[in-house]
Amino acid sequence: MTNPIVETDVVIIGAGPVGLFAVFELGLLDMKCQLIDILDRPGGQCAELYPEKPIYDIPGYPVITGQELTEKLMEQIAPFGAEFHYSRMVTQLEKLGDGSFRTVTDEGEEFHSKVVVIAAGGGSFQPKRPPVNGIENYEEKSVFYSVRKMEAFRGHDLLIVGGGDSALDWTLNLLPLANSVTLVHRRDEFRAAPASVNEMRQKVAEGKMTLLIGQVTELEGENGELSGAQIKTAEGVVAVKADRMLPFFGLTMKLGPVADWGLELNDNLIAVDTEKFESSIPGIFAIGDINYYPGKLKLILSGFHEAALMAQAAKKIVSPDERVIFQYTTSSTKLQKKLGVA
Amino acid sequence: MKLIVTDQAGVVHELEALEGWRAMEVIRDWGLNIKAECGGACSCATCHVYVDPNWADRLHPPTEEEENMLDSAADATEESRLSCQIIMTDELDGLELTLAPSAAKDEAAA
Numbered sequence: 001m002t003n004p005i006v007e008t009d010v011v012i013i014g015a016g017p018v019g020l021f022a023v024f025e026l027g028l029l030d031m032k033c034q035l036i037d038i039l040d041r042p043g044g045q046c047a048e049l050y051p052e053k054p055i056y057d058i059p060g061y062p063v064i065t066g067q068e069l070t071e072k073l074m075e076q077i078a079p080f081g082a083e084f085h086y087s088r089m090v091t092q093l094e095k096l097g098d099g100s101f102r103t104v105t106d107e108g109e110e111f112h113s114k115v116v117v118i119a120a121g122g123g124s125f126q127p128k129r130p131p132v133n134g135i136e137n138y139e140e141k142s143v144f145y146s147v148r149k150m151e152a153f154r155g156h157d158l159l160i161v162g163g164g165d166s167a168l169d170w171t172l173n174l175l176p177l178a179n180s181v182t183l184v185h186r187r188d189e190f191r192a193a194p195a196s197v198n199e200m201r202q203k204v205a206e207g208k209m210t211l212l213i214g215q216v217t218e219l220e221g222e223n224g225e226l227s228g229a230q231i232k233t234a235e236g237v238v239a240v241k242a243d244r245m246l247p248f249f250g251l252t253m254k255l256g257p258v259a260d261w262g263l264e265l266n267d268n269l270i271a272v273d274t275e276k277f278e279s280s281i282p283g284i285f286a287i288g289d290i291n292y293y294p295g296k297l298k299l300i301l302s303g304f305h306e307a308a309l310m311a312q313a314a315k316k317i318v319s320p321d322e323r324v325i326f327q328y329t330t331s332s333t334k335l336q337k338k339l340g341v342a
Numbered sequence: 343m344k345l346i347v348t349d350q351a352g353v354v355h356e357l358e359a360l361e362g363w364r365a366m367e368v369i370r371d372w373g374l375n376i377k378a379e380c381g382g383a384c385s386c387a388t389c390h391v392y393v394d395p396n397w398a399d400r401l402h403p404p405t406e407e408e409e410n411m412l413d414s415a416a417d418a419t420e421e422s423r424l425s426c427q428i429i430m431t432d433e434l435d436g437l438e439l440t441l442a443p444s445a446a447k448d449e450a451a452a
Binding site: 130185187 | 380385387410444
């Protein structure tokens with residue numbers, strides 16, 4: 001069954017602080033938005049990299065954490081009824097014959113909009129690939145960065161790498177199914193939940209699994225089929241038999257499919273003008289950390305400014321015949337009605 | 343004040359550093375291949391460097407937070423540090439660092 005096509009005014013790629021505030025600025029001008037983000041929640045870097053860290057340069061907030069800022073923005077944009085599509089990557093973006101845009105996600109959803117706003121920050125968060133020679137040849141065949149179906153690992157010799165909750169949880173969950181499990185971590189301390197760490201140590205003591213302190217330095221196998229790995233430990237190099245590997249080193253940002261959409265780039269950033277923050281393709285705007293223009297500063301507040309100007313330009317595309325009057329939320333009853341406060 | 347940095351290709355760079363700057367900021371400012379995606383918040387491990395053993399004792403030991411972040415660098419060794427956690431001082435004039443493979447930026451799109 002194919003998904004119905006979602007029709008909207010604006011598709012926003014990225015639900016970080018700047019993508020969220022774009023909903024506000026577009027909403028004041030009566031434009032409806034659909035947001036798509038690779039993470040499973042809003043906030044972008046504020047949610048994934050530093051939810052608990054203080055930010056000191058948001059105007060009006062002497063100090064606010066990434067998580068708090070995200071929550072405040074979600075509250076601020078609530079009146080505009082934007083729809084969110086999480087845990088999805090936009091894989092295709094193309095201009096249609098009538099000047100509108102078709103946006104497709106890796107879940108097969110399709111959006112049609114008059115305007116697209118790319119607010120993708122440093123790109124999409126993807127699993128960190130360990131810098132081991134040739135690992136890319138094994139990916140999706142023997143090396144996996146997530147577990148979709150546990151059954152797929154039944155009877156296999158598993159090499160799990162990492163010291164956080166993902167590594168420990170999957171070690172314990174897959175142990176009953178696997179033929180063997182070897183957990184590799186760089187030090188004999190784990191930041192995972194203490195209960196999981198204790199359980200893992202118990203399984204090691206019972207001889208049900210192996211724990212090695214070190215790093216994976218080499219993979220062995222043919223045609224993407226892993227057969228073993230070399231682990232560098234303090235006592236020397238240890239060979240491990242393994243036909244499935246699960247590295248858990250967290251996430252990093254990759255530009256990803258953005259590079260394939262025919263936009264003019266400047267050192268992996270989308271080149272925009274400073275009047276409308278429009279890319280080289282009219283109707284596609286880029287705001288926040290993902291854009292480049294002379295003098296660009298990668299600050300959240302710069303992204304907010306860019307969102308406001310972008311919205312004015314987007315309005316002319318979405319409603320070309322409508323005359324837009326510039327208004328303030330403080331004095332305009334019309335705007336206050338949209339915000340649900342008048 | 344100097345910072346001696348060997349990049350991922352093995353090229354040695356002698357960088358002019360300023361007191362109070364993070365080593366990561368010096369390396370980034372000179373345009374070397376460092377991703378440093380969280381911008382110095384000790385939240386990503388993409389400014390991972392190896393410290394020359396001769397200098398290791400002159401650095402303050404890593405905090406638990408830094409150790410936890412280093413867990414997400416698959417090429418971390420005994421000599422690993424996050425360069426955003428090294429603040430340049432007179433005592434560190436001449437510090438020798440090597441950029442880890444995991445600190446490299448994504449290759450530029452063609």
